[in-house]
Amino acid sequence: xxxxxxxxxxxIIMVKPLxxxxxxxxxxxxxxxxxxEAVGSLGRAVIVAPDRDNSAVSHSxxxxxxLRVVRLEEDVYTVDGTPTDxxxxxxxxxxxxxxDLLVSGINPGANLGDDISYSGTVSAAIEGTMYNVASLAFSxxxxxxxxxxxxxxxxxxxxxxxxxxxxxENTLLNINVPAxxxxxxxxxxxxxxxxxxxxxAIQEIVDPRGRTHYWIGxxxxxxxxxxxxxxxxxxxxxxxxxxxxLDLTNHAGIDFLKEHWPM
Numbered sequence: 001x002x003x004x005x006x007x008x009x010x011x012i013i014m015v016k017p018l019x020x021x022x023x024x025x026x027x028x029x030x031x032x033x034x035x036x037e038a039v040g041s042l043g044r045a046v047i048v049a050p051d052r053d054n055s056a057v058s059h060s061x062x063x064x065x066x067l068r069v070v071r072l073e074e075d076v077y078t079v080d081g082t083p084t085d086x087x088x089x090x091x092x093x094x095x096x097x098x099x100d101l102l103v104s105g106i107n108p109g110a111n112l113g114d115d116i117s118y119s120g121t122v123s124a125a126i127e128g129t130m131y132n133v134a135s136l137a138f139s140x141x142x143x144x145x146x147x148x149x150x151x152x153x154x155x156x157x158x159x160x161x162x163x164x165x166x167x168x169e170n171t172l173l174n175i176n177v178p179a180x181x182x183x184x185x186x187x188x189x190x191x192x193x194x195x196x197x198x199x200x201a202i203q204e205i206v207d208p209r210g211r212t213h214y215w216i217g218x219x220x221x222x223x224x225x226x227x228x229x230x231x232x233x234x235x236x237x238x239x240x241x242x243x244x245x246l247d248l249t250n251h252a253g254i255d256f257l258k259e260h261w262p263m
Contacts, residue, residue, distance in 0.1 A: 017043030017163055020099040020128070022086050023107065024054045024120025027078040031106035034148035035138065038156040039103055042163060044075065046099075048090035050120075051078040059084055059123040069094060083124035091131055101163055102128035103155060105138030108146045110176045112230045113196030116244070125172040129246055134162050135172040141234055142179025150185070151177040154239060168243060176230060176240040186237040193242055194229030196221060 019039050023032040027049040036045045051070070062081045069089055070078050077094055079086045083104070091098065104124040111119045121137050128135035136158055140151040154177050167173065174193075178185060203215040226232070233240040257263075 017100040018095065018097065019043045019045045019159070020087070020090055020095065020102045020133070021045050021047045022049050022083055022090070022102070022104050022124045024050065024057065024083045024104075024124065025107065026050055026053045027072065027076070029053075029108075031108055031138075031140070031146070031148050031151075034152040035103055035106050035155055038152035039101075039159045042156070042159055043100065046090075046095065047076045048086045048094050049078060050083060050086060051080050054082050054120045056118045057082050057120045057123070058118050059126055061085060061088070083120040084127045087124050087127040087131075091128075091133070098131075099128075099133055101159060102133045102135040103138065103159055104128075104136070105140075106148050106151045106155060106177075107137075107139035108144065109139065110141040110234060111137065111139040111174060112176060112234065112240070113194040115196055116174055116193065122172075122174055122244070125174070126244070126246070129170060129172045134167045136162060137172065137174050139174075139176045140179060141176060146179075150180070150182045153182065158241075168245075170246045171243045174230070174240075174242045174244050176234050176242075178234050178237050178239065180237065184237065185239060187239070188241055189228075189233040189238040191230045191233045191240045191242045192228055193244070194226075194231040196231065 021036045023029055025031065032049055036047055039045050060082050061084050067079055067081045067085055072078055079089055102125060104121050107121040111122055116122045121139060125135035125137040138151060138155050140146055140148060158175055199220045201216060205213050205215060207213060230240040230242050
């Protein structure tokens with residue numbers, strides 16, 4: 001459906017980097033358009049994003065119905081599915097070559113600790129990494145209304161570095177930007193994933209007919225994990241960059257099982 005851009009220079013033919021842009025908040029989200037505009041100066045930035053909000057869908061793939069891809073405008077496509085669906089279709093059907101970079105976001109609200117297991121923003125980057133595409137997930141901390149100006153600048157810099165220096169094998173970067181002015185950001189920290197547990201996160205409500213329903217969300221957040229975690233870095237005013245690997249195996253756990261489980 002869409003091809004690459006070739007730059008003509010006397011004596012040299014250069015292919016402009018192809019950058020796949022996606023999110024989990026829907027194709028009309030402000031953070032998505034800010035991200036496309038930011039990385040557009042680095043290459044051809046093509047949006048393939050869900051047609052509606054898919055927050056917290058994790059790494060789900062639609063397999064019980066057909067999916068439709070719609071071209072909204074030049075280099076902007078939407079899919080009636082999940083972020084993972086968008087990446088799968090983009091790589092196999094929408095783009096005519098493998099992108100040089102995938103960027104996902106900019107999510108309104110941080111994706112930290114255990115929340116990344118639910119995040120559609122991060123899951124899109126996971127899908128890209130599975131197909132050997134360098135992938136970055138961007139989130140902006142804070143509360144609405146969101147100003148994506150600073151986060152977009154961070155995305156440009158991180159994307160430029162990823163294009164130049166590449167990423168570790170089978171690894172994506174989960175990047176969280178503090179909600180403050182550019183001059184107030186204290187720097188960048190390479191962090192590990194913290195632990196984030198919600199207490200009293202299930203609200204019980206009763207409808208007019210007396211039936212009980214449950215609403216998941218809110219509650220009190222409890223953090224653990226230490227000073228070198230994503231949450232601590234963000235709280236201290238730093239940009240948190242967490243390398244996330246695809247291999248979920250607990251390798252020390254293998255040794256434990258071999259030693260203690262009589263098989």
